[in-house]
Structures are given as C-alpha cells and as structure tokens.
Amino acid sequence: xxxxxxxxxxxxxxxxxxxxxxxxxxxxxxxxxxxxxxxxxxxxxxxxxxxxxxxxxxxxxxxxxxxxxxxxxxxxxxxxxxxxxxxxxxxxxxxxxxxxxxxxxxxxxxxxxxxxxxxxxxxxxxxxxxxxxxxxxxxxxxxxxxxxxxxxxxxxxxxxxxxxxxxxxxxxxxxxxxxxxxxxxxxxxxxxxxxxxxxxxxxxxxxxxxxxxxxxxxxxxxxxxxxxxxxxxxxxxxxxxxxxxxxxxxxxxxxxxxxxxxxxxxxxxxxxxxxxxxxxxxxxxxxxxxxxxxxxxxxxxxxxxxxxxxxxxxxxxxxxxxxxxxxxxxxxxxxxxxxxxxxxxxxxxxxxxxxxxxxxxxxxxxxxxxxxxxxxxxxxxxxxx
Amino acid sequence: xxxxxxxxxxxxxxxxxxxxxxxxxxxxxxxxxxxxxxxxxxxxxxxxxxxxxxxxxxxxxxxxxxxxxxxxxxxxxxxxxxxxxxxxxxxxxxxxxxxxxxxxxxxxxxxxxxxxxxxxxxxxxxxxxxxxxxxxxxxxxxxxxxxxxxxxxxxxxxxxxxxxxxxxxxxxxxxxxxxxxxxxxxxxxxxxxxxxxxxxxxxxxxxxxxxxxxxxxxxxxxxxxxxxxxxxxxxxxxxxxxxxxxxxxxxxxxxxxxxxxxxxxxxxxxxxxxxxxxxxxxxxxxxxxxxxxxxxxxxxxxxxxxxxxxxxxxxxxxxxxxxxxxxxxxxxxxxxxxxxxxxxxxxxxxxxxxxxxxxxxxxxxxxxxxxxxxxxxxxxxxxxx
Numbered sequence: 001x002x003x004x005x006x007x008x009x010x011x012x013x014x015x016x017x018x019x020x021x022x023x024x025x026x027x028x029x030x031x032x033x034x035x036x037x038x039x040x041x042x043x044x045x046x047x048x049x050x051x052x053x054x055x056x057x058x059x060x061x062x063x064x065x066x067x068x069x070x071x072x073x074x075x076x077x078x079x080x081x082x083x084x085x086x087x088x089x090x091x092x093x094x095x096x097x098x099x100x101x102x103x104x105x106x107x108x109x110x111x112x113x114x115x116x117x118x119x120x121x122x123x124x125x126x127x128x129x130x131x132x133x134x135x136x137x138x139x140x141x142x143x144x145x146x147x148x149x150x151x152x153x154x155x156x157x158x159x160x161x162x163x164x165x166x167x168x169x170x171x172x173x174x175x176x177x178x179x180x181x182x183x184x185x186x187x188x189x190x191x192x193x194x195x196x197x198x199x200x201x202x203x204x205x206x207x208x209x210x211x212x213x214x215x216x217x218x219x220x221x222x223x224x225x226x227x228x229x230x231x232x233x234x235x236x237x238x239x240x241x242x243x244x245x246x247x248x249x250x251x252x253x254x255x256x257x258x259x260x261x262x263x264x265x266x267x268x269x270x271x272x273x274x275x276x277x278x279x280x281x282x283x284x285x286x287x288x289x290x291x292x293x294x295x296x297x298x299x300x301x302x303x304x305x306x307x308x309x310x311x312x313x314x315x316x317x318x319x320x321x322x323x324x325x326x327x328x329x330x331x332x333x334x335x336x337x338x339x340x341x342x343x344x345x346x347x348x349x350x351x352x353x354x355x356x357x358x359x360x361x362x363x364x365x366x367x368x369x370x371x372x373x374x375x376x377x378x379x380x381x382x383x384x385x
Numbered sequence: 386x387x388x389x390x391x392x393x394x395x396x397x398x399x400x401x402x403x404x405x406x407x408x409x410x411x412x413x414x415x416x417x418x419x420x421x422x423x424x425x426x427x428x429x430x431x432x433x434x435x436x437x438x439x440x441x442x443x444x445x446x447x448x449x450x451x452x453x454x455x456x457x458x459x460x461x462x463x464x465x466x467x468x469x470x471x472x473x474x475x476x477x478x479x480x481x482x483x484x485x486x487x488x489x490x491x492x493x494x495x496x497x498x499x500x501x502x503x504x505x506x507x508x509x510x511x512x513x514x515x516x517x518x519x520x521x522x523x524x525x526x527x528x529x530x531x532x533x534x535x536x537x538x539x540x541x542x543x544x545x546x547x548x549x550x551x552x553x554x555x556x557x558x559x560x561x562x563x564x565x566x567x568x569x570x571x572x573x574x575x576x577x578x579x580x581x582x583x584x585x586x587x588x589x590x591x592x593x594x595x596x597x598x599x600x601x602x603x604x605x606x607x608x609x610x611x612x613x614x615x616x617x618x619x620x621x622x623x624x625x626x627x628x629x630x631x632x633x634x635x636x637x638x639x640x641x642x643x644x645x646x647x648x649x650x651x652x653x654x655x656x657x658x659x660x661x662x663x664x665x666x667x668x669x670x671x672x673x674x675x676x677x678x679x680x681x682x683x684x685x686x687x688x689x690x691x692x693x694x695x696x697x698x699x700x701x702x703x704x705x706x707x708x709x710x711x712x713x714x715x716x717x718x719x720x721x722x723x724x725x726x727x728x729x730x731x732x733x734x735x736x737x738x739x740x741x742x743x744x745x746x747x748x749x750x751x752x753x754x755x756x757x758x759x760x761x762x763x764x765x766x767x768x769x770x
Contacts, residue, residue: 044693044701044717076686076701078718110686111719216690287672301461301495305601308429316429316461332429333463334496374759 001153003135004160004185006030006227010129011141014122016114017071022141024122027066027181028095028130033225035063035103036193038201040218046073047080048104049217051088055100061190063223064101066181067091068142069119070166073177075110075216083116094123105219107144107166107177139164142179147255152247154240158230159186161240165220165248168255178205180220180248186237187226196238197222204245207277208253208368209284220245253368258375262350263293265367269357273365275312279355280367282310289353290372296346298339300328303353314357322354331358386538388520389545389570391415391612395514396526399507401499402456407526409507412451412566413480413515418610420448421578422488423586425603431458432465433489434602436473440485446575448608449486451566452476453527454504455551458562460495460601468501479508490604492529492551492562524549527564532640537632539625543615544571546625550605550633553640563590565605565633571622572611581623582607589630592662593638593753594669605630638753643760647735648678653749654742660697664740665752667695674738675757681731683724685713688738699742707739716743 011025037056039049056063067087074080084104092099106114129137139149146168154161167178188196197220205220222241254262265283270276283289286306292299300321308316321329324345326337351371396410422441424434441448452472459465469489477484491499514522524534531553539546552563573581582605590605607626639647650668655661668674671691677684685706693701706714709730711722736756 042690042693043697043699044689073686076689076714076717076719110690111714216693301458304429304461305427305495308427308601310428312428314428329461329496332461334461 002155002160003132004162004183004225004227006185006225007183008130008132009134009138010126010131011134011137012122012126012129014069014118016069016108016118022137023071024069024119024126025138025141026091026126026130027138027183027223029064029183029223029225031225031227032062032064032101033223034188034190034193035061035221035223036190036197037103037219037221038197040215042216044076044216046075046106046110046217047084048074048106049219050081051084052103052105052219055088055103058100059098061193062101063103064097065091065095066103066105066221066223068105068179070107070142070144072106072108072112072114073110073217074106074114077111077113079113079116083114086116087119090120090123094127103221105179105217107142107179107217110216135162135164142166144177145257150248150251150255152244152251154244156232156236156240159184159228159232161186161244163244163248165252167252168257177215177217178220178252179218180205180245182220182222182241182244184222184224185226185228186224187229187231188224188234188237192234193222193224196234196241200238200242200245204242204249207366208249209281250368253370256370258373259370260349260373261293261371263290263369263371264350264352265369266352266354266364267367268354268364269359269361270312270314270363271361272363274363276363276365277367278312279307279310280365282306283353283355284367284369287372290369293346293351294371294373296343298323298328298337298342298346303355304329304332307355318358320356320358324348324352387540387545388517389547389568389610389612391570391610392568393515393517394519394523395511395516396519396522397507397511397514399454399503401454401493401503407522408456409454409504409511410523410526411476411511411515412523412568412608414449414568414608414610416610416612417447417449417486418608419573419575419578420446420488420606420608421575421582422604422606423582425600427601429461429601431460431491431495431602432469433459433491434604435466436469437488437490437604440473440488443485444483446578447486448488449482450476450480451488451490451606451608453490453564455492455527455529457491457493457497457499458495458602459491459499462496462498464498464501468499471501472504475505475508479512488606490564490602492527492564492602495601520547520549527551529562530642535633535636535640537629537636539629541617541621541625544569544613544617546571546629548629548633550637552637553642562600562602563605563637564603565590565630567607567626567629569607569609570611570613571609572614572616573609573619573622577619578607578609581619581626585623585627585630589627589634592751593634594666635753638755641755643758644755645734645758646678646756648675648754648756649735649737650752650754651737651739651749652752653739654744654746655697655699655748656746657748658750659748661748661750662752663697664692664695665750667691668738668740669752669754672757675754678731678736679756679758681728683708683713683722683727683731688740689714689717692740703743705741705743709733709737
C-alpha cells in the first residue's frame with residue numbers, strides 16, 4: 001500500500017495530558033493542499049473550530065498544516081481564542097508558512113484553561129519529529145477514550161488516500177469528540193472537494209450515532225495536495241473517499257465506549273432515504289435495543305417500538321424484522337424462530353438488524369452503532385476526575 | 386387522609402407473569418365517572434390503547450372501570466384486539482355494566498400472545514377481591530421493573546384525589562410503559578376534565594424523560610365520579626391534580642431503572658417556555674450528564690454541551706450554571722468553586738442543575754430525570770430472557 005506523497009507527520013508529548021503519552025501532533029503538506037472540512041453543529045463551539053473555519057475561508061481552502069492536541073478541548077475558557085491563534089501563529093512561524101494555512105483541532109476536557117506555553121515550547125521538537133512514515137504515531141496521539149487507533153487507506157491509479165480518526169462516544173458522541181483527517185495526493189480543487197466531502201460524510205460519519213448531536217469540537221478534514229500529479233475522475237475519487245470515511249466511521253462505532261459488538265442496521269422500504277435514516281437512527285439510539293444486543297436478547301419488540309417513535313409514519317402490520325439474517329418479525333407479528341439459536345448467533349462480534357417496510361417505498365439507509373454495556377457507565381462516570 | 390369515595394379496587398394473580406405476584410387488577414367506580422386520558426404517541430400502539438381510546442369515545446367519557454394487567458403488553462400479536470375486547474366484554478358482564486364503560490390497559494413484554502382465558506377465568510376472583518381499601522394492592526400489582534409502588538394524594542374541601550402510577554424507564558421510557566390512574570370524587574364533567582388533564586400532563590409527565598418517545602402502551606387516565614357531591618373551582622381542582630401528577634411523575638424519575646439519584650433541572654431565561662423545555666430535555670437525556678451525576682462529577686462542560694445541541698439558539702457567553710446551588714459556570718466560563726466540596730454535595734440523593742441564560746428571556750421550565758448507573762444496563766440486558 002503506497003501512502004499519499006508529500007505529507008509528513010509528527011507527534012510529541014507536550015504535557016497537556018496528565019499521562020506521558022503523545023498529545024500534540026502535526027500533519028504537514030509539502031505543497032499547499034486543497035482543503036475541505038465539516039464541523040460540529042453544536043451552538044457551543046470550541047475556539048479551534050472557529051479558528052479553523054476562519055482560516056479555511058481566508059486561505060480559500062488552501063492549507064499546509066493541521067495542528068492537533070489531545071487532553072484539552074480548548075473550549076469554554078477565557079483564553080480559548082488567544083490560545084488557538086497563538087498556537088497557529090507559532091506553528092506557521094516554525095514551518096515558515098502563513099498562519100491561515102494552519103488548521104487547529106483539539107479534543108479533551110472542556111472548561112479548563114489550556115496553557116499555550118506548553119504548545120509553543122513543544123513546537124521545535126514537534127517540527128523535528130516530522131517524517132513521512134509517522135502517520136501511525138499521529139493516529140495514536142489523537143486518541144482519548146479510544147481503545148484502538150483507527151486508520152483506513154485506499155489506492156487508485158496513481159494516487160492514494162490515507163485517513164485517521166478518533167472518537168468512541170456511544171449513544172450520541174456529545175463530548176466524545178470526533179476528529180477525522182484524510183490525506184490524498186490526488187489533484188482536486190477546493191471547490192470540487194467540498195461537495196464531495198459533504199455527500200460522503202452524510203452517508204458515513206452521519207450514519208453512525210454521531211451527527212447533529214455533536215460535541216463542541218467535532219471536525220473532519222480532507223487535504224488533497226496534488227503531489228501525485230493525477231487528476232482523478234471525480235466519481236472514482238468520491239467513491240474511494242466514501243469507502244475510507246465509511247471504514248473510519250465503522251471503526252468509531254465498533255470502538256464505542258464499553259462496546260463489545262458492532263451493530264449494522266439496514267432499513268428498507270421507507271418512503272424516502274431521509275425517512276429510512278430517521279428510523280435507523282431511532283433504532284440505533286435506543287438504549288433498550290442496545291442493551292438487548294449486549295445481552296444477546298432477540299428482543300425485536302424493542303426494535304419496532306423504537307421505529308414507532310422515530311417520527312416516520314408506517315403501518316406496523318407491514319413490518320418485517322430480521323436479526324443476524326433470521327426472521328424474527330413478519331407483518332408486525334412474531335415470526336417462528338428458535339430463540340435459543342438466535343441468542344447464540346447474537347453472541348457474535350458483529351450483529352445485524354434489518355427493518356423492512358413491505359410495499360413500494362424506495363427509501364433505504366444503512367446505519368452503524370454498538371451495543372451498550374456496563375463499561376460505558378464506568379468510563380463516563382469517572383472521565384473527568 | 387380521606388380517600389375518594391365510591392371507588393373499589395381489586396388485584397389477583399392470573400398467571401400472566403411468570404412469578405406468582407398479582408398481575409390483574411380492577412378499579413371500579415360505583416357511579417359512572419367522568420373520564421379523560423392521554424395515550425402514547427408511538428406509531429406502534431398496543432391493542433388495549435386502541436380499545437380504551439375507542440371506548441372513551443363511545444361512552445362519551447363516562448366510565449365505570451379500568452382493567453389492568455401486568456406481565457404482557459398485548460402488543461404486536463395476532464390476537465391483541467380480540468384479547469382486549471374479550472377482556473373488556475367479560476369484565477363488563479361480571480360487573481353488570483356496558484363494555485364501553487371499561488378501559489383496558491396492559492404493560493409487559495411485547496410480541497408475545499396474551500392468553501385471554503387466563504384473564505376470563507380470573508375475573509370472578511378479581512370481582513370478589515374488590516374493596517374500597519385495596520388501593521395499595523393495585524398500586525403494587527401494576528409494577529414491572531419498578532422497585533417501589535408510586536402513589537400520591539390530595540385532599541381539598543369536601544373531595545379528594547388519589548393517584549397511582551408505574552414506570553421506571555430511564556433515558557427515554559421506550560418500552561418501560563408508563564401507566565397512571567387518578568381517582569377523584571369531585572364533580573367534574575368530561576369536557577372540563579380533558580383540557581385540565583392535558584395541561585397538567587404537559588408540565589408533569591411530559592417533564593420527565595418520558596413523553597413523545599413513548600412506549601406502545603402508555604396511558605394516564607383520570608376518573609371523577611362526583612360521589613362527594615362537591616363541584617370544585619376548576620382552578621383549585623387543576624392545581625391539586627397537577628400536584629398529584631407532579632408527585633407521581635417525580636417518583637417515576639426517582640425510580641428510574643438502576644437510578645440512585647433524582648435530578649431536577651431548571652432552565653430560565655430562554656426565549657419561550659417551549660425553548661426552556663427543549664434545553665432542559667436535552668440536558669436530562671444526555672447520557673454523559675447522567676453518568677457524571679452518577680459519579681458525583683461536577684462536569685458542567687457536559688451540561689452546556691448538551692444545551693448546545695438542543696436546537697435552541699443562545700449565546701454561550703451568557704450562560705450561568707449552578708449545581709447543588711453552587712456556581713460552576715458564569716458567562717460560559719468556569720466559576721471559581723471547590724471541586725472537592727461540590728463532589729461531596731453531589732453524593733446526595735437529590736441533585737439540582739440550574740441553567741440560566743442572562744437577559745430578558747421569560748421562558749422557564751422544570752424537568753426531572755435520574756442518574757445513569759451500571760444497573761440500568763444489567764436490568765435491560767436481561768429483561769426478556
């Protein structure tokens with residue numbers, strides 16, 4: 001697997017986390033890269049998100065570097081904006097580029113002041129650590145409650161795509177910030193990149209229990225530096241980017257806090273794709289469905305109930321439900337299935353729920369979530385203290 | 386405390402639950418009572434809800450009895466409607482009243498056929514068990530995962546109100562069906578009762594994490610039989626009914642599955658009451674806020690974050706947050722407070738969160754929820770099997 005050309009990566013421990021684990025990292029493109037990004041929709045927005053959005057605008061989507069810290073969200077603090085601006089300015093100086101060519105991103109606790117000196121004094125070491133091969137180090141440095149680093153790759157004719165992400169919030173990610181960074185050496189303009197990213201996100205990151213209910217710091221960003229010289233077919237590029245983002249999003253769902261199982265939910269026969277997504281999201285967010293999956297309990301009543309309060313109108317007598325490929329509900333009624341067999345099948349690491357409305361509806365959607373275990377509570381009851 | 390006159394109560398074990406605990410009960414009014422009820426808004430509706438709604442219409446809100454079973458929701462089954470109709474008809478025969486004067490209600494597992502013979506053969510014993518003093522027995526017989534029976538009373542000049550409820554769903558009640566039955570011997574017409582109940586519910590049962598996201602079987606019903614002969618001031622009656630419903634709703638939140646703490650959330654300064662309620666609901670439903678409360682963690686960042694994705698527009702720099710009466714956030718920033726002191730205060734059985742938007746907004750709302758513990762998962766991971 002070839003990595004995208006013309007990118008370097010670096011990570012160091014700057015003392016922001018309490019534990020001595022890399023917490024400050026840089027992704028640098030040797031050439032100005034076309035950039036597109038999606039940000040949190042929360043009303044409460046962290047300073048780095050504001051600065052990144054502004055820099056993208058000022059630079060007209062031409063970016064050289066992303067500076068990420070973990071351990072502190074730089075949000076809801078007195079000095080948030082100043083810290084983000086200082087970090088960006090000093091990074092630009094060190095790299096001899098413009099300040100608006102640097103996008104900042106942060107993840108961690110909110111409401112605690114972030115000391116900019118920690119970042120500034122770590123910059124020389126961070127710059128020295130930049131290497132084309134340090135992609136894995138950065139993918140680990142951005143982790144918070146994640147249990148595994150999350151990366152995905154694609155290679156097409158003459159160019160490649162490499163993505164990394166973090167995030168393991170469960171029901172709705174709230175503060176378990178989602179960050180995603182995708183690098184490619186394809187030649188794509190910022191104007192081409194923006195709608196492609198938006199569509200790809202809508203079917204990947206917005207199809208895990210991660211979306212409108214976002215943290216204060218969420219951000220997924222794509223850099224395309226064109227170093228390969230290859231101008232791809234936009235359709236092929238969009239397909240490959242979507243695959244990379246889908247893999248990353250799935251890995252987030254699979255690594256949900258305390259999760260033991262990845263749950264894939266397919267809804268078919270809804271009036272529209274939006275309606276299918278609503279039903280799927282309602283099932284995916286139901287704590288009762290998720291605890292049933294954790295307990296390998298084929299409780300399809302909870303599935304149809306969650307669909308029932310999704311806000312989408314449907315006739316319950318036209319609903320078929322399958323779990324792990326076994327019919328559990330036909331026409332809104334219990335199907336004839338062996339509960340013992342299905343319980344055993346639900347012990348698997350991957351579970352599927354298929355919800356079909358009989359009739360002519362063409363709307364379908366796929367959604368990912370995870371099961372809901374005691375460990376989620378343990379992790380979140382003591383995250384801050 | 387005087388109980389409302391002219392009501393009798395009875396409960397027996399009909400073999401619907403697996404464990405030998407009363408599971409079938411009757412509330413009977415000696416005179417036709419004015420009745421009003423609110424029902425689930427779920428698209429998937431249990432047969433007893435359909436039958437109760439229809440009987441209320443046919444009887445024009447004049448009702449003699451409520452028949453309740455626990456252990457089976459009589460929902461999403463082949464015979465649901467027939468079972469509900471048979472139960473109602475046979476109950477009416479036994480009591481020598483009209484079938485449309487009986488309202489059925491069910492709670493329990495869905496998708497499992499309910500054997501009507503169990504109900505029919507238990508009716509003679511149930512009728513024999515009817516006594517004015519058996520209100521507590523019925524309040525216990527309707528429990529499912531509830532850990533305590535939930536009742537509330539009010540006495541005014543010449544008449545009284547007695548209510549019972551069940552329900553202990555947590556995040557959103559989904560299938561943890563909410564049932565509530567309130568009896569009064571005041572003289573109120575059905576036309577007077579309906580809008581009073583609707584308003585009272587909107588500020589009580591709809592202000593716990595229980596509402597639009599309802600189970601298939603939810604129902605709260607008021608019977609006013611006029612036996613006291615007292616025609617109360619409607620304002621005083623509404624006030625007393627609201628107090629009873631507020632107490633019942635609070636008890637549901639306090640008895641949330643696995644819960645150890647009752648959390649009261651007050652929002653003030655929002656543009657409208659509806660906006661205040663939206664913010665309060667978003668905070669109340671946030672698993673991250675609820676796990677923080679479970680861990681006595683004064684993590685106000687999660688509170689402002691949850692408010693931020695409520696869909697209500699506000700300026701984070703104008704937000705003040707108090708927990709247990711202590712200032713934790715002022716103008717969107719950390720207040721100067723002792724984390725150790727507040728952590729100790731959050732160990733209490735009752736926790737308060739106050740969210741204030743500075744300015745001229747007059748919208749305020751109070752909301753109740755509970756903390757979120759490992760036990761919730763344990764209860765729901767193995768409810769069915």
